[in-house]
Amino acid sequence: MRVKPGQSLSIKLTNNLDYNLGPNPPTAADYWKMLQNAGEHIKYQRYKRRAPDPSHMKVDHANMPHGFQTTNLHLHGLDVEVHMFDPVGTHNPDAPHIAIQPGECYCYNFNVPDHHPGGMYWYHPHVHGATAIQMWSGMIGLLYVDGPLEAELQEYGIKNTQEFVIWDPAFRSVDEKNHNLEVDEFLLGQTTLSKIHPFLVNGKQTPNFQVGMGEALHLRSLCATIENENTFIVYPEGMEHNSWKESAIPFWVIASDGVTFRKPRKKIIMVMSGGQRDEILLQFDEPGRYVISQQGIQGMQFFDMRGHPHDQILATITVSESSDGSKPIVPISEMEFTPGYSEEESIKAEDIAGSETIVFSMGADFDKSPFPQYYVNGQSFDPNKINFHAKPGEAREYTLINANHNAHPFHIHVNRFQVKEVGSELSTEVYPVLESVLDFDPDIWRDTFMVPPNGRTRIWVQYKNYTGKTVLHCHFLAHEDTGMMATLFIGEQDWVFRAKDHIQWIIGCMIGTVFSSVGLILHVRREKKRVYS
Numbered sequence: 001m002r003v004k005p006g007q008s009l010s011i012k013l014t015n016n017l018d019y020n021l022g023p024n025p026p027t028a029a030d031y032w033k034m035l036q037n038a039g040e041h042i043k044y045q046r047y048k049r050r051a052p053d054p055s056h057m058k059v060d061h062a063n064m065p066h067g068f069q070t071t072n073l074h075l076h077g078l079d080v081e082v083h084m085f086d087p088v089g090t091h092n093p094d095a096p097h098i099a100i101q102p103g104e105c106y107c108y109n110f111n112v113p114d115h116h117p118g119g120m121y122w123y124h125p126h127v128h129g130a131t132a133i134q135m136w137s138g139m140i141g142l143l144y145v146d147g148p149l150e151a152e153l154q155e156y157g158i159k160n161t162q163e164f165v166i167w168d169p170a171f172r173s174v175d176e177k178n179h180n181l182e183v184d185e186f187l188l189g190q191t192t193l194s195k196i197h198p199f200l201v202n203g204k205q206t207p208n209f210q211v212g213m214g215e216a217l218h219l220r221s222l223c224a225t226i227e228n229e230n231t232f233i234v235y236p237e238g239m240e241h242n243s244w245k246e247s248a249i250p251f252w253v254i255a256s257d258g259v260t261f262r263k264p265r266k267k268i269i270m271v272m273s274g275g276q277r278d279e280i281l282l283q284f285d286e287p288g289r290y291v292i293s294q295q296g297i298q299g300m301q302f303f304d305m306r307g308h309p310h311d312q313i314l315a316t317i318t319v320s321e322s323s324d325g326s327k328p329i330v331p332i333s334e335m336e337f338t339p340g341y342s343e344e345e346s347i348k349a350e351d352i353a354g355s356e357t358i359v360f361s362m363g364a365d366f367d368k369s370p371f372p373q374y375y376v377n378g379q380s381f382d383p384n385k386i387n388f389h390a391k392p393g394e395a396r397e398y399t400l401i402n403a404n405h406n407a408h409p410f411h412i413h414v415n416r417f418q419v420k421e422v423g424s425e426l427s428t429e430v431y432p433v434l435e436s437v438l439d440f441d442p443d444i445w446r447d448t449f450m451v452p453p454n455g456r457t458r459i460w461v462q463y464k465n466y467t468g469k470t471v472l473h474c475h476f477l478a479h480e481d482t483g484m485m486a487t488l489f490i491g492e493q494d495w496v497f498r499a500k501d502h503i504q505w506i507i508g509c510m511i512g513t514v515f516s517s518v519g520l521i522l523h524v525r526r527e528k529k530r531v532y533s
């Protein structure tokens with residue numbers, strides 16, 4: 001999709017998913033069965049006794065994977081009306097998810113503001129319980145907001161622009177020729193050590209990109225992984241992967257999460273978590289073959305297990321001697337672009353209206369379904385409760401804590417933030433990419449950012465003028481589906497819904513008044529009788 005700032009975007013989403021296709025959602029009995037022989041597969045300590053049989057499993061129904069054929073639409077990172085709950089922009093704290101059933105359609109209408117930063121965004125379904133399975137199955141799309149970046153790159157002589165979408169499908173088995181195979185059962189397959197799923201780039205296994213010597217290759221990258229992080233490292237093909245640092249080819253990041261920087265930022269490694277977009281410029285002085293590799297983060301993946309290859313070549317690049325004459329007219333380091341946000345728009349310490357702590361953690365109760373349990377501030381997702389409040393236009397500070405040994409990427413809908421601090425208790429021995437995780441850019445704007453394993457990320461969120469009920473969550477979507485999400489209410493609830501909240505109190509008062517009036521009348525009558533007798 002492509003949209004211009006100031007345009008409105010009307011989308012009619014028709015659900016053509018078939019009830020008869022795809023895996024069935026797991027039941028409590030499935031989890032119970034899996035946990036019977038979990039000893040060899042699951043590294044968790046047994047915190048609690050196992051349920052003697054499936055009927056003794058405690059089931060958290062709201063956070064069981066479910067509704068695999070129900071869908072909806074989330075525009076990730078876009079400054080538009082809140083659109084998770086029904087209807088779009090709702091101020092009803094009890095509003096349910098927008099949930100489009102097979103055969104039904106839903107019409108969305110969004111107003112993209114005039115000043116919207118031009119850049120790379122994306123869209124995907126977001127029905128709690130079915131988000132991961134639908135994205136593992138490929139329901140992902142790119143959305144560009146027009147901005148000055150494309151023309152500015154052309155003016156600098158950069159014409160080779162390619163998309164670079166990293167995706168971690170969970171298929172039962174994948175070979176190079178045929179990856180149109182059955183999707184793993186939700187989560188259950190993740191607890192075994194048996195399956196290796198390669199990451200795909202643009203839907204292909206290890207695709208090749210071509211560029212001439214001295215030219216610049218512009219990669220528009222989206223990390224669309226469902227529950228994995230990725231590193232982006234470039235080095236000559238054939239190098240020992242563990243000595244990549246000595247021969248790493250530096251690259252420049254010119255935009256992140258749809259917001260262009262004024263100056264390119266030079267890096268030799270970048271860590272991306274599911275949801276992040278980064279626009280990259282690459283340039284090679286020598287012809288030959290190069291690789292884009294992801295490595296060093298295996299220990300931090302979902303379940304800390306070998307569900308995905310340890311170090312993987314994501315793509316190859318062939319650099320030819322011939323050039324089509326599209327060499328940049330100035331060195332990349334000297335380029336300047338129109339920034340998505342000016343420096344004056346940065347949040348200042350005195351603008352912070354309040355601070356809160358958000359803790360992401362996991363539970364390993366063997367007698368609870370789903371397993372494991374995912375929590376935000378110690379609670380699984382409850383759509384009927386409002387967890388966080390904010391006012392439109394204000395800035396708030398959040399300290400995001402990750403109590404686990406794997407990463408949790410934080411995403412907040414509709415609003416952007418600046419990262420102020422990142423830390424982790426782990427050493428680089430346990431967590432090889434820690435150094436680059438700590439090397440964050442404090443003034444750039446993001447909508448998704450990693451909370452490192454056993455670590456914290458402090459952010460400042462700038463709330464816009466979009467009000468209503470929305471969410472913040474972990475962007476490992478299997479974590480979100482099974483509980484790691486919280487509701488956020490921006491602005492005031494409508495008086496109708498407020499009155500509804502108070503209805504019990506009002507009825508209580510009325511009943512109380514009636515009873516006390518009756519009591520008073522009886523008392524007065526009794527007193528009168530006493531006087532007369």
Ligand SMILES: [Cu+2]
Nearest residue numbers: 408474476479
């Ligand atoms: Cu998570």
